[in-house]
Amino acid sequence: MQAVQVERYLGLMQRFAEGTGVGTPIEVMLDELAKALFCTTRNAKLVLRRMEEDGLIAWQPGRGRGNRSRIVFRMEQDALALDIAKQLAGLGHYKQAFELLHRFGSGAAVKEGFNEWLTLHFGYRSETGEDARQVDLLRLPVNVPLVTLDPAEVFFAFDAHLIRQLFDRLVTFDAQANRVVPALAHAWDCSTDATVWHFHLRRGVYFHHGHELTADDVVHTLERLRTGKANSWLVRSVVAVEAAGARTVSVTLAKPNRIFDRFMCSTAASILPRDRMQQDEEAYWRRPAGTGPFMLKERNEERIALDANPGYYFGRAHLDGVVIAHVPAGQGIDSEYCWQRLALTHDVREQERDQDWAKLDSLLQGCSLLTWNRNKPGPQQSQSFRRAVDLLLDRSLMIQELGENRIYAARSFRPDAHSALRHVRSDGEQARTLLREAGYDGAPVTLFTRKFHLRDAGWIRTRCAEFGIPVDIRLIEGDDCRDPGVIEEADSILYSVVFAEDEVCEIETYEQAGSFVNAHMDPALLAWSLGRIDLALAAESPEQRRFLLEEMEDRLREEAQVLFLIHKRSNTAYKPELKGIALSSLGWIDFKDVWIQTDGAVPAHR
Structure with a gap:
């Protein structure tokens, strides 16, 4: 039975x-049925007859013009809606x-x-693939x-x-070892x-479309990154990128950067294939090819499908x-199972959720924060108001009332060893005294945020209202978050930062085009910050660098340019037989090393 039918x-049953x-x-007029079906009376008759053939209705048309038809609905609304919803989801x-x-699920039961x-x-399971072999999917x-x-x-x-x-990137940062380790480059100096x-590339690394990685791909990627992209800050001091042979890349900087290898660990420095990009960049982004552990199979508004890269x-x-x-x-649909990072394993016979699940928690290296727009007139221009x-x-x-994954009060970007004790x-x-000093007249404040932070924004609005500050919450999503006009319109923006590469991501917060902190900072404060970054x-x-970065953070806090929240x-929860589960620095499951233990054996530790 077709979903459209x-x-x-x-729709008719509901109407x-x-x-x-x-x-x-x-009893109902045919004209009314046609109107509800958004078609002519002639087409309505065809639709109704198909519904009758499918056993959905019994229909007796009225005899003569103006006479009422008689319709009997045969299928329960909730049961049918649930059945078709399962079919649709099963097809992706x-x-x-x-x-x-x-639209049609009328009660909590459905x-x-x-x-x-x-x-x-959802979760981990083995299925029969298109070529009749078993495939393990998550x-x-x-x-x-x-x-x-x-x-x-x-x-x-x-x-x-x-x-x-x-x-993949030229190099990657091992947070546990606190050092840069090889990736596409096997050595550098x-x-x-x-x-x-200088970065020296591995031999025998291939992009998903079969092109072997060479120095030209790296040169093309870094040169493209210099052309006014959101993450061009990463190569701000680069003056030349050259291929010194097929597998060596030379990068010349205008100023010293002793952690440039850390910069090359950034997601923004991921290496792209020159041939596909130069051939047709627009077509390339519809199905991009990299050198990573997975290949893009399908992408639409409903799902993203990845296949393992067999030659990784x-x-x-x-x-x-x-x-x-x-x-x-x-x-x-408020489902406890619709977690962003949930990993499950299933037996098709299993009907009840096993309570003996393993849990993995990690403290995110970042925080939620609120940034004030110093480049727009409004009460936020007053430091006393901020x-x-x-x-207040x-x-x-806030932690007590909202709970969930909120754990420590923040006074800086990253948590530290004292965060649990800090008040x-x-x-x-x-x-209230500072509001009087600011001459605050009750003007409303616009607070922009994403749906993910809506509860926090509502709490802030309620709290501000107790002090006579009306807050107008506006939701932004997708490309709106990067629209300069949207960012300029906001008095304040509530969001979160997560530092995947520690110091590099901290610098990114100040330098990235479209970063809310960057876009909202007072120009003089921004110029001072960029000078401090060059010194760092x-x-x-590392101690000198840390001192300079913390000095910048202190000034953000002292001027209340940013309110660290x-x-x-x-966290994630998963069945014990699902192995290789680890949360990345970005707070997501790393897919490459996930596997299923099915024989009941306990794997040896290495």
Whole structure:
């Protein structure tokens, strides 16, 4: 039975059988039926006859013009909506499935039933592939949209995570060992003044479309990154990129940068194939090819499908594929199973969720924060006003009332060893005094944020209202988050930062085009910050560099340019037999090393 036919049936039932139900004859004019079906009376007759053939209705047309027809609905609305929603989701049409349930699922029972079905649909399972062989797939639901797969334009953590599945960088940062390790480059070196860097490429690394990686691909990638991209800050001091042979790249800088190899660990420095990009860049981004552990098989508004790269130079992934389903927010499906980072394993006979699941928690290296627009007229121009809002936002109360993954009050970008003990000061009386000093007249403040932060924004609005500050919340999503006009319109923006590469990501916060901190900073403060960054990059020791970066952070806090709010944790839950689960620095599951233990044996530790 076609989904479109069922949707027509459910629409008619909702329109004409409300309060009547199944099996009761209902008299209705054919013109009314045609109007409800959005077609002519002639086509309405055809549709109704097909519904009758499918066993959905019994229909007796009225005799003569103006006489009423008689229609009997035979299928229960909720049961039919649930059945078709499962069929749609099973075919990968998640958006249609959720929209259908949102429109026609009349009670909690149908949504509960769909949630139960999702527990078997999402997760890790073996299936028969198109060539009749068994394939191991991991299906994950997410409720954030993919904005871009272009490393040069990446801004959000989810986008960065997917880019890291498709592309590799010259080098990568090992957070546990706190050092840069080889990736596409097997070795690298720099001049004594850190202004000339050489990267030596591996042999036998191939892009997904079969082209072997050469120095020309690296040169093309870095030169493209210099052409006014959102992440051009990464190569701000680069004056020349040259191929010194087929497998050596030379990068010359205008100023010393002793952590330039750390810069090359950034997602934005992912290496692209010159041949495909120069042939047709627009076509390339519809199905980009990198050198990463997974290849893009399919991408649409409902799902992203990845296949394992069989020739991956660091070893093939254990999984055969990953399917990431976009579960739209606000469709009335509040499912405990629709977690962004949930990993499950299923037995087709299993009907109840096993309680003995393993859990993995990590403290995200970042925080939620609120940045004030110093480049727009409004009450936020007053430092006294900004400091007042900082003082009235009681972080401990926010954590207590909102709970979930909010864990520590923040006074800086990253949590540290003392975050669990730290209390960020809140003082309502002083906040009122500062509001008077600012001459605040009750003008409303526009607060822009994404759906992901809507609860936090609502809490901030309620808290500000207690002090006479009206807050107008406006939602932004997708490309709107990068629109300069949207950013300029906001008095303040609430969002989160997650530092995948520690110091480099911290510098990115100040320098990236479209970064909310960068776009909202007072010009003099921004210029001062960029000067401090140059000093930090030239610093002889990590301690000197850390001192300069913390000095910048201190000034943001002292001027209340940024209000640091909450440190959060990321977590996942999964069956014990699912192995290789680890949360990346971006807070997502690294797909490459996930595998299933099916024989009951305990793997040896190495």
